[in-house]
Amino acid sequence: xxxxxxxxxxxxxxxxxxxxPHIVVIEKIIEETPGVRTFHFNFKDKxxxxxxxxxSGQFAQYSVFGVGEAPFCISSSPxxxxxxxxxxxxxxxxxxxxxxxxxxxxxxxxxxxxxxFPLDFLKGKNLVFVGGGIGLAPLRSLIWNVIDNRNKYNKxxxxxxxxxxxxxxxxxxxxxxxxxxxVNIVTTVDRGDDAWKGKVGLVPKVLEEAAPSAKDSVxxxxxxxxxxxxxxxxxxxLGFKPAQMLTTLEKRMKCGIGKCGRCNxxxxxxxxxGPVFSYEQIKDFVSSEY
Amino acid sequence: xxxxxxxKDIAQLLKTWSQQFNVLAPSRDSGVAAMAEWxxxxxxxxxxxxxxxxxxxASFLPPMEAMFRFRKDEEGYQIEPPAKNGQKQLLFxxxxxxxxxxxxxxxxFEDAYKxxxxxxxxxxxxxxxxxCTNPCESCFCTSMGTSPTDPTNVDLMLIDIGDHFFIEEVTxxxxxxxxxxxxxxxxTKNDEAEAEKARETAYNKVSRKLDTEGIKDNLLESFDDExxxxxxxxxxxxxxxxxxxxxTCYCFDINDELVKGEGxxxxxxxxxxxxxxxxxxxxxxxxxxWRRVRQKVCHKYEFYPMAFDVIACxxxxxxxxxxxxxxDITQVIESVPARVKGAK
Numbered sequence: 001x002x003x004x005x006x007x008x009x010x011x012x013x014x015x016x017x018x019x020x021p022h023i024v025v026i027e028k029i030i031e032e033t034p035g036v037r038t039f040h041f042n043f044k045d046k047x048x049x050x051x052x053x054x055x056s057g058q059f060a061q062y063s064v065f066g067v068g069e070a071p072f073c074i075s076s077s078p079x080x081x082x083x084x085x086x087x088x089x090x091x092x093x094x095x096x097x098x099x100x101x102x103x104x105x106x107x108x109x110x111x112x113x114x115x116x117f118p119l120d121f122l123k124g125k126n127l128v129f130v131g132g133g134i135g136l137a138p139l140r141s142l143i144w145n146v147i148d149n150r151n152k153y154n155k156x157x158x159x160x161x162x163x164x165x166x167x168x169x170x171x172x173x174x175x176x177x178x179x180x181x182x183v184n185i186v187t188t189v190d191r192g193d194d195a196w197k198g199k200v201g202l203v204p205k206v207l208e209e210a211a212p213s214a215k216d217s218v219x220x221x222x223x224x225x226x227x228x229x230x231x232x233x234x235x236x237x238l239g240f241k242p243a244q245m246l247t248t249l250e251k252r253m254k255c256g257i258g259k260c261g262r263c264n265x266x267x268x269x270x271x272x273x274g275p276v277f278s279y280e281q282i283k284d285f286v287s288s289e290y
Numbered sequence: 291x292x293x294x295x296x297x298k299d300i301a302q303l304l305k306t307w308s309q310q311f312n313v314l315a316p317s318r319d320s321g322v323a324a325m326a327e328w329x330x331x332x333x334x335x336x337x338x339x340x341x342x343x344x345x346x347x348a349s350f351l352p353p354m355e356a357m358f359r360f361r362k363d364e365e366g367y368q369i370e371p372p373a374k375n376g377q378k379q380l381l382f383x384x385x386x387x388x389x390x391x392x393x394x395x396x397x398x399f400e401d402a403y404k405x406x407x408x409x410x411x412x413x414x415x416x417x418x419x420x421x422c423t424n425p426c427e428s429c430f431c432t433s434m435g436t437s438p439t440d441p442t443n444v445d446l447m448l449i450d451i452g453d454h455f456f457i458e459e460v461t462x463x464x465x466x467x468x469x470x471x472x473x474x475x476x477x478t479k480n481d482e483a484e485a486e487k488a489r490e491t492a493y494n495k496v497s498r499k500l501d502t503e504g505i506k507d508n509l510l511e512s513f514d515d516e517x518x519x520x521x522x523x524x525x526x527x528x529x530x531x532x533x534x535x536x537x538t539c540y541c542f543d544i545n546d547e548l549v550k551g552e553g554x555x556x557x558x559x560x561x562x563x564x565x566x567x568x569x570x571x572x573x574x575x576x577x578x579x580w581r582r583v584r585q586k587v588c589h590k591y592e593f594y595p596m597a598f599d600v601i602a603c604x605x606x607x608x609x610x611x612x613x614x615x616x617x618d619i620t621q622v623i624e625s626v627p628a629r630v631k632g633a634k
Contacts, residue, residue, distance in 0.1 A: 019357050021369065065546065091572060092571040108367070258398075259540070262567050262568050
């Protein structure tokens with residue numbers, strides 16, 4: 001996607017300082033899998049809660065005070081603004097601290113940062129969502145956005161997978177989309193269990209079998225890097241051009257605004273110029289360190 | 291008409307400026323040469339000073355800086371930004387290479403989202419340059435768009451003309467400061483000729499040269515040449531000193547510290563030379579040393595020119611002087627294969 005004009009992005013600075021966080025309160029915690037939790041939260045400042053705007057695909061920096069800050073995408077849809085959501089897998093120091101918090105706990109929040117999924121470009125197209133594990137988090141923001149504006153888009157296909165049935169995130173979404181006649185969803189796991197009735201197989205393979213048409217379509221892919229790398233060639237085989245494939249990237253970030261240096265891929269800062277990119281852009285990056 | 295100041299009157303001059311500014315001057319009090327608060331009398335740096343080890347960026351992007359404090363009370367978390375430091379800094383003796391580095395840093399901190407901590411200090415500051423008379427063997431400023439007496443990025447430039455410094459008034463800020471400073475002498479035609487001679491002499495003393503023509507395109511072409519980067523990185527020990535003490539490096543880390551319920555979020559210098567810099571819980575895009583060395587070289591000579599049309603190196607030579615294993619950026623740049631004809 002084109003690097004959207006940063007000056008046009010919504011900005012909500014606390015005390016006029018881009019590095020100061022707003023205070024948000026955790027309202028609900030959903031145990032998605034043994035290692036992944038979704039946090040529903042709202043701004044403590046009621047006026048800000050009313051005014052806050054973001055777009056699907058954008059992320060924020062979340063603080064656990066005393067431990068630090070980390071970036072997570074906003075996983076809820078801007079079409080459902082009564083609260084915000086993000087999901088975090090317990091993998092490091094910050095996410096471990098996060099998983100120890102309960103409802104009512106306060107977090108710091110800076111954002112929204114980054115670019116977003118290009119809704120104008122997606123309008124009228126067939127959409128193919130390809131997700132793996134917690135990679136569904138940024139996609140579900142867009143999927144609900146699309147469902148809430150269903151007449152603006154054409155066919156919607158979702159291919160989602162996880163390692164095992166208990167690793168499937170957002171199962172309440174998967175069920176809702178399964179019931180939704182306007183959405184076609186395939187769920188798969190790498191390894192099934194006795195109770196599993198769905199597909200077994202890696203996401204790229206299941207995508208190849210589902211074989212969505214590339215005509216007037218855009219694929220939106222997010223998951224572990226290994227899944228993304230194997231999904232692009234499958235899409236190319238299905239006739240998708242690099243410009244028809246979108247993804248959202250993850251890097252270590254500290255500032256979130258293109259200053260602290262570490263999230264660059266060549267001359268691109270994932271935090272400032274991304275995180276949403278087309279495969280056409282990624283292909284032409286100076287570095288393959290994505 | 292330009293002014294001049296006698297070398298023995300420098301203490302008096304700094305005292306005058308101290309009334310209005312927090313005057314910083316070269317000092318070795320901390321154990322390494324750095325810009326430090328002037329003690330009100332010592333001007334011995336005029337004899338020993340070639341350049342500071344710690345670059346003057348430290349006065350604007352300190353090695354460690356509190357961003358805000360936080361504490362929890364019955365109402366929840368309270369965020370308290372640091373009190374704005376009302377003091378205006380005057381850096382006395384900044385070298386032209388380092389002044390150019392400040393202009394290069396401004397581009398990043400002004401870009402897209404403005405950095406309030408850096409810019410607050412930077413906008414209020416006055417830079418008084420001191421032309422070099424004795425450049426180091428490792429200096430190559432004349433190849434990097436500046437020179438030992440280049441006044442471009444300072445407010446005032448002082449040129450050594452024997453027992454006086456010739457004062458070049460560069461910016462409106464500099465002119466205003468001189469207009470308000472009493473006790474300066476008028477420079478004569480002869481002084482001006484002396485200054486010109488000093489400029490030329492200093493320029494010719496910079497013996498190390500670096501040809502950067504075509505470097506951006508040639509680096510791009512060599513980007514995936516793993517063998518080349520392995521060779522370039524072979525002796526690097528990833529100590530990070532060439533980045534931490536580089537006047538144009540600005541990477542930082544952000545962390546929290548909690549002492550008895552009182553928290554501080556601070557930022558501190560960080561380096562792309564460290565493998566933890568990019569490490570995520572599940573993977574690390576720059577785990578291998580050659581990738582990190584490539585990042586350092588390419589950020590300066592390729593990515594920064596792509597973003598801002600300027601090489602983020604001013605030829606100050608610190609990374610050459612301070613490297614514990616004699617890694618030499620000029621040798622690296624010269625060894626980049628010239629793969630692109632007519633490259634820029």
